Amino acid sequence: MSKRRYVARGVPGGYRVWDNRRRGYWGDFYELCPDDLLTELNGPADQGRIVELMRKYKKAKR
Numbered sequence: 001m002s003k004r005r006y007v008a009r010g011v012p013g014g015y016r017v018w019d020n021r022r023r024g025y026w027g028d029f030y031e032l033c034p035d036d037l038l039t040e041l042n043g044p045a046d047q048g049r050i051v052e053l054m055r056k057y058k059k060a061k062r
Contacts, residue, residue: 006041008033017041030057 006026009018014031017038018024027037037053040046
């Protein structure tokens with residue numbers, strides 16, 4: 001199994017997306033684990049789908 005570039009890391013109060021290549025956090029803070037977003041980022045990485053998922057998870061945190 002190849003090493004994933006993006007992974008969810010638990011932080012106080014929720015999750016952040018960690019970029020292993022850049023060695024830093026990517027995107028926003030999420031209260032729910034963004035599994036679909038991680039799958040898309042590590043897979044086909046369709047920009048439209050990524051934006052849609054980011055909006056979905058951002059709404060879910062409110």
